[in-house]
Amino acid sequence: MMDVFKRYAPFIQDYIYRSGWQTLRSVQNAAGEAIFGTEDNVLLTASTASGKTEAAFFPILTLMEEDPPKSVGVLYIAPLKALINDQFGRLNELCQEAGIPVTRWHGDAPHSQKRRLLKKPSGILQITPESLESLMINKHMEIPSLFYDLRFIVIDEIHSLLRGDRGMQTFCLIERLCKLAESSPRRIGLSATIGNPEAAGRFLAAGSGRPTIIPRLEGGKEVWRLSMEHFFNSAPQADEDKLDVPEALSVEAPTDTAPKAADPGIGYIFEHTRGKKCLIFTNSREECEAVCQNLRQYCEVNHEPDRFLIHHGNLSASYRESAEEEMKDDDSLISVCATATLELGIDIGRLERAFQIDAPFTVSGFLQRMGRTGRRGDPSEMWFVMREDHPEARAMLPDMIPWYLIQGIALVQLYLEERFVEPPRTGRLPYSLLYHQTMSTLASCGEMTPGELASRVLSLSCFGRISQEDYRVLLRHLLEIDHISRTENGGLILGLSGERIVNNYKFYAVFQENVEYSVRSGPEELGTIVKPPPVGDKIAIAGRVWAVDEVDHKKREVYCTLVKGNIPAYFGDVAGDIHTRILERMYGVLDEEKNYPYLMRHGVCRLSDARDSFHKSGMKERPLVHLGGNMWALFPWLGSFSFLALERFLKIRCGKRLGLKGLNPSRPYYLQFTMKVSEKEFYRITAEEAAKDFDPIELVYPKEVPVFEKYDEYVPAELVRKGFALGVLDVEGMKGKVLGWRKYAE
Secondary structure (H helix, E strand, C coil): CCCHHHHCCHHHHHHHHHCCCCCCCHHHHHHHHHHHHCCCEEEEECCCCCCHHHHHHHHHHHHHHHCCCCCCCEEEECCCHHHHHHHHHHHHHHHHCCCCCEEEECCCCCHHHHHHHHHCCCCEEEECHHHHHHHHHHCHHHHHHHHCCCCEEEECCHHHHCCCHHHHHHHHHHHHHHHHHCCCCEEEEEECCCCCHHHHHHHHHCCCCCCEECCCCCCCCCCEEEEEEEEECCCCCCCCCCCCCCCCCCCCCCCCCCCCCCCHHHHHHHHHHCCCCEEEECCCHHHHHHHHHHHHHHHHHCCCCCCEEEECCCCCHHHHHHHHHHHHCCCCCCEEEECHHHCCCCCCCCCCEEEEECCCCCHHHHHHHHCCCCCCCCCEEEEEEEEECCCCCCCCHHHHCCHHHHHHHHHHHHHHHHCCCCCCCCCCCCHHHHHHHHHHHHHHHCCECHHHHHHHHHCCHHHCCCCHHHHHHHHHHHHHCCCEEECCCCCEEECHHHHHHHCCHHHHCCCCCCCCEEEEECCEEEEEECCCCCCCCEEEECCEEEEEEEEECCCCEEEEEECCCCCCCECCCCCCCCCHHHHHHHHHHHHCCCCCCCECHHHHHHHHHHHHHHHHHCCCCCCEEEEECCEEEECCCCCHHHHHHHHHHHHHHHHHHHCCEEEEEECCCEEEEECCCCHHHHHHHHHHHHHCCCCHHHHCCCCCCCCCCCCHHHCCHHHHHHHHHHHHCCHHHHHHHHHHHHHHHC
């Protein structure tokens, strides 16, 4: 065993004494052994507020002091500016004595710092993926002098980069930077929530030529305060007129049956944030705005001063920062309504409690949100508030199940029972990112032959599944639309249209800002939705149901006609990225008789009603349930991407044989439709079709171009279709499930 403390540089030992630490934490010992004792990459996973940042930087700074790098020595990449500003203070204090400069490089950082770094590259550079992209394009010639002696790349909150394009963009940039600077730094990943460390370790190491060490830490016992309550949006609540309610846990004596308010769930949050500092999480920006407005109205009605702030990605920097400053003030009793922007590690002081409205999509999101509270020795505390409208008097079976409540229980149980957290998403065909990195490479390097460009871009590890032929198709298309053009000697450069895109600051980000489409019927504008459904699908807007006739992505308009009838329709909210394991556990929640100690009185009663519906309806025995007449509901218990594949498989591959009509999905919970065949026929036909060896591209409608990622609109239609069919839809997961239904056909 190495004595890690003794190995630290004297200025670090002094810092530890000054901070009054008695001993090193296990994460600090483990990180010291891995960083001092090997030349490998290191993935550190430990709970929030366990000192991961110091654990990584103590040994790194020691090594830097012993042998000072001749350029920037450490590149620290974090997903949010707020996180960089937060860590900047801590690192600066640590590095001042050793004279190691720390520089922030993002949109809101002072220019003087950046100029100083370019003149004399040294120390630690903190940056977001988007600012790194900008640096690679705008300071291309400086990259070698800035980073030729780079020793470490530290990636904070790495779990937030494991499942989307932004993470792959970050690793493309790391690989490009190292090639340009001819440096071979070690990578250090930090995170509090990694479910499959081995897969995350492979992700961290891709293209680095080094293995990843994952120190095994002795985790202390986690103590949580959890409560989950359910509210109907109007009276009566689920426990009214019930005499024998199973004993529900009460987190604090319910003095507060929420005020007889317009919205009991919001009333409950209003009462339980009074005199406390809390975070209130919602799943979308629209909902965040609505909840904050509601809570402020409560303040007015009760003649209380306004005690609610808002924080999400669409707000200006000054609004966000004033919310962050307010949170850091330990005496403040303001609560902040937030989306995922406050899920990541900025230190927001002594937060007493987090609220979560409805179920989050992922276990990882739940754990991050939970981990925002309970700093400095108190347990983490999270109150779930699940809301739904009363089912109508003659509602169909699927409306009798409180999906968010069941999903919330499933998320919590999966983690408690088996420490499940979503693994990295691999196997994608990231054509949108391929476009982006091609344009970025040309913008930074200038003219290149097609061969040079291909060898630079396709060699990046996240494009391993993309063929040279696909790349030729992309380049030909970009020449046609003038995003790139040929010079007289056959080289490629950015075209005029391409320059307009690359020169816009929004180019640096690969994540999508929510783009709104206006919905029109004839001359009338009906409103806006976020993600337009494919032609032929239905949308609900302005209190009616409409069929989509045409989607114009350039003008961002959806044209539709009114259809009769009252059918559940698509609101343009894509149900996030929910893993199949969560849906399977939801089936378990409905099937088992278990009580959950965190479930409150209304929730216990609502769950008991739902379990009753589940058993009486036959949902337990088989996935297809008869709703009367020729109406059916299918409960496949599949995650978002296999559910999407199933929906298309039923329409496109089986629709005719089943006589399927009016297929309406509530993703990813159930599908409702009418059909002509019997139940047994349904199972037989779907299994026959699933057993056939068909090309997943057949699950894309003939003229459909399913734009999913930010730059798909500039990618040739055939590649967008291929990327969606082979990289987004989980056809294998869907087929496995459908083939399993064969037994019901006997």
